[in-house]
Amino acid sequence: MGAAGGPAPATDLIRFSGVTKRFGDRTVLDSLDFSVHPGKHVTLIGPSGSGKTTILRLLMTLVKPDEGTITVGGERLWPANEKEIRSVRRNIGMVFQQFNLFPHMKVLRNITEAPVHVLGLSRDEAEERGRELLDLVGLGAYTDSFPSRLSGGQQQRVAIARALAMRPKVLLLDEVTSALDPELVAGVLDLLRDIARSTDVTMLCVTHEMGFAKDVSDCVMMFDEGRVLEYGPPEKIFSAPEHERTREFLGAVL
Numbered sequence: 001m002g003a004a005g006g007p008a009p010a011t012d013l014i015r016f017s018g019v020t021k022r023f024g025d026r027t028v029l030d031s032l033d034f035s036v037h038p039g040k041h042v043t044l045i046g047p048s049g050s051g052k053t054t055i056l057r058l059l060m061t062l063v064k065p066d067e068g069t070i071t072v073g074g075e076r077l078w079p080a081n082e083k084e085i086r087s088v089r090r091n092i093g094m095v096f097q098q099f100n101l102f103p104h105m106k107v108l109r110n111i112t113e114a115p116v117h118v119l120g121l122s123r124d125e126a127e128e129r130g131r132e133l134l135d136l137v138g139l140g141a142y143t144d145s146f147p148s149r150l151s152g153g154q155q156q157r158v159a160i161a162r163a164l165a166m167r168p169k170v171l172l173l174d175e176v177t178s179a180l181d182p183e184l185v186a187g188v189l190d191l192l193r194d195i196a197r198s199t200d201v202t203m204l205c206v207t208h209e210m211g212f213a214k215d216v217s218d219c220v221m222m223f224d225e226g227r228v229l230e231y232g233p234p235e236k237i238f239s240a241p242e243h244e245r246t247r248e249f250l251g252a253v254l
């Protein structure tokens with residue numbers, strides 16, 4: 001219960017507190033504070049080099065903060081020991097710009113490897129779930145194909161299915177359509193819209209697709225020089241931004 005007797009405030013799923021990241025002399029994230037509630041879809045927008053991808057990479061523990069704390073589901077991702085990091089990381093899946101599928105494995109095998117080896121599912125259980133996911137992403141007929149036989153858009157769908165196979169609480173999407181031919185972009189964005197509507201996964205999405213940001217996000221975070229300049233619902237950020245810098249950025253990309 002909240003202090004006034006009303007419902008307790010929703011607990012944050014992701015929380016960054018005072019997170020600073022430097023590469024050499026360059027401060028890429030500067031004492032960053034933000035939080036994301038469970039089930040929300042948040043898009044990160046802002047100029048190139050403003051630190052958006054670095055946030056996703058911190059959550060994947062591909063890079064480590066120089067200062068600050070990061071928690072996911074109330075558990076510390078940083079600072080934390082290896083065991084704690086592994087346990088928190090298990091809740092987080094990521095889809096990259098380049099699909100990074102295993103080229104020597106068939107599509108279904110690409111999706112079942114981590115559930116078998118990391119989650120400890122039996123091969124049968126993992127395959128059953130893998131087939132369901134391939135149906136979900138419209139690739140049920142491609143279980144026995146090698147990735148090289150698929151288009152870029154299809155490969156990206158497999159990568160999305162592979163991330164979902166780990167039943168993540170948080171799905172990180174890093175410019176997932178930017179390596180695709182233009183005619184394949186809409187299909188992948190439609191799939192992500194469906195996933196956003198039909199699952200309770202929390203999404204953090206770096207994108208240059210402002211249309212997608214408008215209709216999928218509950219919140220948009222506008223970054224500039226390693227800081228959150230504005231954070232709010234898309235209708236506010238896109239229609240009535242508070243900062244001149246946001247207006248300039250949107251003016252250039254919309």
Ligand SMILES: Nc1ncnc2c1ncn2[C@@H]1O[C@H](COP(=O)(O)OP(=O)(O)OP(=O)(O)O)[C@@H](O)[C@H]1O
Pocket residue numbers: 023028046047048049050051052053054055206
């Ligand atoms: N491993 C690294 N070593 C050195 N500098 C890095 C490294 N990773 C990122 N940077 C620098 O950090 C800054 C922020 O990078 P980041 O990729 O987070 O930006 P971004 O906002 O996602 O940009 P974009 O929209 O172009 O992808 C950039 O100046 C980048 O060159």
